[in-house]
Amino acid sequence: MTERRSLNLKLVMSVFAAFALSLAFTWLLHDRLSEHDAYALIDRTFENVEDEIIDCVNERLVRQCMAVRERLCEGHPDDTASLQELADEMRVTEISVADNTGEIVASSVPDYLARDGKPAFNFVTAGGKAEDMMCLVNGRETEYCQPFRSNTANGAWRKFVGVWLPAGGFVEIGCDGESLRALSRASIVDLFRNWRVGGTGGIVVTTMSGLVISDYEEPNREGSQWTDPDGTFYWKRREIESFPVYVMIPKSSAAVERDVLVGATAALNGASLVFVALLVGFVISSFVRRQMGEQAAKELKTAKDIQLSALPNVFPPFPDETRFDIWASMETAKEVGGDFYDFCFTSADRVLFLVADVSGKGVPAAMFMMRAKTLIKSAAQTGRPLAQVFEEANEALSDGNASNTFVTVWAGELNIRTGLVSYVNAGHNPPVVRLGGKCEYLKTKPSLVLGAMSGIGYRVGEVQLAPGDAIYLYTDGITEQPNASGELYGDARLLETVSACRGRRAELLDAVLADVSRHAAGVEQEDDRTQLVIRYRGEPDSVVREYAPTMDDLAKASADLAVALGSVPEKFRNQLLVAADEIFANIVRYSGATRWSLSVETTRHPDGVRLVFVDDGKPFDPLAHRDPDTTLSAADREIGGLGILIVKKTMSPVTYKRRNGQNILTMGKDYGN
Amino acid sequence: MEINTTREGNTLTIAVSGRVDTVTAPELEAGLKFGDSSRVVIDLSNVPYMSSAGLRLLLAAHKTMLANGGRMEVANVQSAVREVLDITGFSDILNLV
Numbered sequence: 001m002t003e004r005r006s007l008n009l010k011l012v013m014s015v016f017a018a019f020a021l022s023l024a025f026t027w028l029l030h031d032r033l034s035e036h037d038a039y040a041l042i043d044r045t046f047e048n049v050e051d052e053i054i055d056c057v058n059e060r061l062v063r064q065c066m067a068v069r070e071r072l073c074e075g076h077p078d079d080t081a082s083l084q085e086l087a088d089e090m091r092v093t094e095i096s097v098a099d100n101t102g103e104i105v106a107s108s109v110p111d112y113l114a115r116d117g118k119p120a121f122n123f124v125t126a127g128g129k130a131e132d133m134m135c136l137v138n139g140r141e142t143e144y145c146q147p148f149r150s151n152t153a154n155g156a157w158r159k160f161v162g163v164w165l166p167a168g169g170f171v172e173i174g175c176d177g178e179s180l181r182a183l184s185r186a187s188i189v190d191l192f193r194n195w196r197v198g199g200t201g202g203i204v205v206t207t208m209s210g211l212v213i214s215d216y217e218e219p220n221r222e223g224s225q226w227t228d229p230d231g232t233f234y235w236k237r238r239e240i241e242s243f244p245v246y247v248m249i250p251k252s253s254a255a256v257e258r259d260v261l262v263g264a265t266a267a268l269n270g271a272s273l274v275f276v277a278l279l280v281g282f283v284i285s286s287f288v289r290r291q292m293g294e295q296a297a298k299e300l301k302t303a304k305d306i307q308l309s310a311l312p313n314v315f316p317p318f319p320d321e322t323r324f325d326i327w328a329s330m331e332t333a334k335e336v337g338g339d340f341y342d343f344c345f346t347s348a349d350r351v352l353f354l355v356a357d358v359s360g361k362g363v364p365a366a367m368f369m370m371r372a373k374t375l376i377k378s379a380a381q382t383g384r385p386l387a388q389v390f391e392e393a394n395e396a397l398s399d400g401n402a403s404n405t406f407v408t409v410w411a412g413e414l415n416i417r418t419g420l421v422s423y424v425n426a427g428h429n430p431p432v433v434r435l436g437g438k439c440e441y442l443k444t445k446p447s448l449v450l451g452a453m454s455g456i457g458y459r460v461g462e463v464q465l466a467p468g469d470a471i472y473l474y475t476d477g478i479t480e481q482p483n484a485s486g487e488l489y490g491d492a493r494l495l496e497t498v499s500a501c502r503g504r505r506a507e508l509l510d511a512v513l514a515d516v517s518r519h520a521a522g523v524e525q526e527d528d529r530t531q532l533v534i535r536y537r538g539e540p541d542s543v544v545r546e547y548a549p550t551m552d553d554l555a556k557a558s559a560d561l562a563v564a565l566g567s568v569p570e571k572f573r574n575q576l577l578v579a580a581d582e583i584f585a586n587i588v589r590y591s592g593a594t595r596w597s598l599s600v601e602t603t604r605h606p607d608g609v610r611l612v613f614v615d616d617g618k619p620f621d622p623l624a625h626r627d628p629d630t631t632l633s634a635a636d637r638e639i640g641g642l643g644i645l646i647v648k649k650t651m652s653p654v655t656y657k658r659r660n661g662q663n664i665l666t667m668g669k670d671y672g673n
Numbered sequence: 674m675e676i677n678t679t680r681e682g683n684t685l686t687i688a689v690s691g692r693v694d695t696v697t698a699p700e701l702e703a704g705l706k707f708g709d710s711s712r713v714v715i716d717l718s719n720v721p722y723m724s725s726a727g728l729r730l731l732l733a734a735h736k737t738m739l740a741n742g743g744r745m746e747v748a749n750v751q752s753a754v755r756e757v758l759d760i761t762g763f764s765d766i767l768n769l770v
Contacts, residue, residue, distance in 0.1 A: 555696040574722040574753035581694040581724035588695075630762025642761045643725040649760040 011284075015277040019269060026265045030258035038198070038234035042247045045197050049247065050240045056191055057241045058145040060184040061161040061175060065143070068095055069163050069171040083108035091182055092173040093158065098123055099169040100137050111154075136162050136170035148180060148241045159241065177208060177242035188243065189214045189222070201233075201249030208244060303336045303366050310370060311340055315506065319655040320666060322540045322603050322610055323416040326353060327506045328532035331477075331513060331525070338365030338407065339475050339528035340373050344381060346413060352380045354411035355473035355532050357428065359449075364403065372397060372407045372450060386413050390424050390450065390458040397451035406451040410473055412534070419465040419536045424458045426450045429479065432472040432498045433463060439499040441491065442471070467538030472498050472508065477527035481516050489519045508533055537603050540610070544599035549591070549617075554584045557598055561611075564600040568609060572671045575650045576609060579667060582643030583613050583622075591617025591663070601668075608670035615663050621656045622647065622665065675719075676704035685710035690719035693727030701727065705734050711743045714770070718749030723757055735767060746770045 068090050072078060076086055083095045087108045096107035102123035104112045114120040123130045129149075135141040141164070148159040151174075159180055162172040175183065192203045192214045202216025206226040215221045228246075229235045235248040308330065315327055328341040338358025346352045354376065358369045375393040380386070390411070397407070410428035412421045423442075427449035430441040447458045465471070474494070481489045497515045501508040509531050516529065545560055547553040561580055565573045580598075587596050596615035603610065627648075628641040648654060651667040658664070674691035685707055693701055707713050715731070717723075731747065738745040746768045750758065758764045 551696070558694065558696055570721075571753065575756070577692070578694070578722050578724045578753065578757060581696075581726065585695040585724075585726060630760075631765075632762075633766065642728055646725060646757055646760055650756065 011277060011281055015273050019273045022269055023262065023266050026269075027258070027262045030261050034258040035234065038249045038251075039236070041198050041201075042234065042236050042249065045203070045247045046236065046238055046245070049192075049195075049203060049245055050238070052191055053188065053240045053243060053245070054145075054147070056187045057148075057159070057180060057184045058161070060187050061145060061159065061173065061180070062143045062163065064090060064092060064183055065161045065163045065171060065173045068092070068173055069165065072097065072171060073165075078106035080106075080108055080110050080113070087173075090173070091179055093176045093179050094174040096121075096172045096174070097165070097169060098133075098137075098172065102131075102134055102137065105169070133160070133162050133170065133172065136164040137168075139164075148175075148177070157242070180242045181207060181213075184241075185213055192216065197247055198249045198253060200253035201247070204246040204248065206244045206246070208242065210244075213243070299363070300336055303363050304332055307336065307340070307366050307369065308332070310373060312343060316653070317343070319653060320612075320657075321416075322537060322601055324351065324414060324534060324536050326351070326532070326534045327509055328355075329509045329513070329530070331529040333477065333525045333527050333529075335361045336363060336366045337361050337477070337528035338369040339477065339530040340369050341473070341530055341532045342373055342377055343532070343534070344377060346380045347383050349415060349417045351414045351416060351534070352377075352386075352411060353414065353471075353473070353532060353534050354409055355428070355475060355530055356407050356409040356411075357475040357477075357528075357530070358407045359405055360403075364405065368397075368405045368407065368451070372409075376409070376411065380411075380413075385460070386411065386422050386424050387458045387460045390426060390447070391456070394426075394448075394450045394452075394456055394458070395454050398454045401451055404452075406449040408449050412471060412473075414465070414534060414536060416536070417539065419467070419469070419538065421463045421465055421471065423461050423463065425461070426458065429474060429476055431474070432495060434468075434470040434472070434498075435463075436466065436469065439495060441495065465536040467536060470533055470535040473532040474512070475528060475530040477525070477529040478512065478516055478531065480527065481520050481525065481529070482523055483519050483521050484523055489516050493519065540601035540603045542599055542601045544597055546595060546597045548595060549588050549593050549615075551588065554588045557584055561598065561600065564602075565609065568602075569671055572609070572669050576611065576669060579647045579651050580611055582647050583611075583665060583667075585643060586620070586622070587613065587615045587617060591615050591620060593617030608668055610666055610668035613663070613665040613667075616661055617663060619658050620663055621658070623654060623656050674700045676701065678704070680710070683710055684712040684714065686714045686716060688716040688719070692721055693723040693730075695724065695726045698726035698730060702730050705730060707734070707738065707743070711741075713738060713743065713745045714748050715745065716748045717751065717754055720754055721751060722753040725757075725761070728757070728761060728763055731763070731767060744768065 068086065071086060076082065078097060083106060087093065087095045094107070094109045096104045096109065096112055099105050104121045107113055112121040123133050129146060132146065133144055136144055143163045144161070146160045148157060150156070151158045157177055158174045160172055160174045162170045164170045188205055192205055193216070195203050195216065197203065203214070204212065204216065204226065205214040206212050210226045212221045212224050212226045228237070229248050232251050233248045234251060235246055237244060237246050239245070311330060312328070316325055326343055328343070330339055330341060338360065339356065341355045343351060343353040356369070356372060358365045358372065372393065375396050376389060379389040379392045408428040409426040410423065410431055412423040414421050425444060425446040427446050430443045432439050433442045442463060444461045445459070448456045479489050479491055479494055493515065494512065497512050498508065501511045512531060513529060543564055545557070547557050558581065562577060565576055568576065587593055593615035596613065599612045601610040601612065602608070622644045625641060625644050627645050630645070647667060651669060654667040656663070656665050674689070674697045677688040679686045687704065689701060691697060713734070735745050748770045750769060758767065758769070
């Protein structure tokens, strides 16, 4: 049991370890995967965001540039100071006008103009990206935007946007970061307000100094100070067109997928592992149980079989014996106990009978029981007095009895001529005696149990049985059977049941067992239930007559029998006469006997008759004869065998023996109790 | 054993007195002569018991009557005889009245 439990525990633990390991691996894998996925999403988002911002800013600045061009075309003066005024008004950093050659002809920035012998800024000759603006001159484009970047000329950060002039040349505005943000801020805010990244992530745009322009989480946070996101976000920051842009994804949101996956994996793995564990556990434990159970059951059954086979179990054991009858039964409990009963002739006219109960249970008790049984029987069969039998058995059993096992025995020896019973009670329950129809416990002071200690003497008691009297022995498996409320069957109930049963002896044993079971009402049998009943019937009146195998002698036997059965009630007498006639006819007609005899034995208590037919003819066992078919129609009916059928149906008991070259058939009838 | 036979029209009544067994069966066998009677009644009111020797005779007589297109009835069966007829299944074959 303990082994199996620790096996189960190990099994569960290793399964759990495997489960945890696989789960941790899954979690780690999905954690990495979700982080990787989050940054990939952030990068992809930035591509879009960058395009959107550039488009948005470009559009806004082109509009601004057009407004500047409109003002100039309306005749706004184009000297440096005026252009600076216009630039301030239009919230741009600088304004320049170039002609078709790319030379700046007017600008708010004096450095761009020809001065002190230095030529004017020329988009063609200036190098770098400036020349790109010339697309506005050759008619390929009407507007052109450069990205926000460090100016090659003076290192300042500018974004230049130009629009073409229908009269030739183009107008260019340049915006620093501040100007850029001031102009396009509103468009940016609109752009990102409802932009979500990965479900719960989003975009935050700030100023260079970290003031919030647009915050997806808190739309009204504009102007407050921004700090970089904490560890609960996957995030990146990029500056696009002078705007610091944060793309952020809460880790919890990114982890949702991971958690769902890990959860699902856990559930699936868990379920399958539990299933596998249960299956394996079940298979192993049932295998082990079967192995152990089969072994134990086999041993138990063998022990029981040995125990039971050691007891006489053919009833009636002495079918020809008319002076007494004896019945015994043992109903074993689940566990092997140490009950036994026994009986045997110890001399021609004395019968020993006993019931015993070994202390303890199991195979040791069964082995002790075998020893005790053998010792008592072998000592008794030498014809020694009962007290001496017990003293010898006790010496042998208590010698080296380290386990202190002992056995209680009630043994009686019936003189079948006189009906006197000598008995010894070695610590056993008192038997019930039926004397003259009245039942009572035979209570005498018991001697010590057998096997407890050596040097013990055993008292012998005596009880005189008259024909019809009986002694009923039992073990405490009967009287101590509890019911559900713990109440024992008890001596009173047993005495009542034994008193009430006036039927045949075998029926008494069944009646007691039935009543004990009824009392137990489903409570499991804990102990062997062993019973024995012996009834003294006394010497029969016997008349034996010999006959010749002739019809004349058959008629004589028939007449003799009718006389012998004169006092038998008519119903039984008729049955006996019919049955006898069948046997007479068989012997005289078919047996080939040279002589035959009939003895008529009448018994008392119960009243009954035994007819014993002896012939020296050929062996013929009527009981082995197959019964004829009694359902055939008249035309198909054969007459043979009907006589034997009638005998078997009307007589009980019927026994057959072949002995010394003679057929001995005994049949009879009990018609009283 | 006593056997009294009376005829009334085509009906033959055979009244048997005494036990029927191996010893008395030959006597009964001799008494069971039906002639051309189409109906035979065997009255067993005074037969205390009957062994299979008697059954054999009843069966033979019953078969004879059947073969001749007649009918045999067995009347006033006593309990011991009835038991034997029941055990052997003869109650189902014979016409018990």
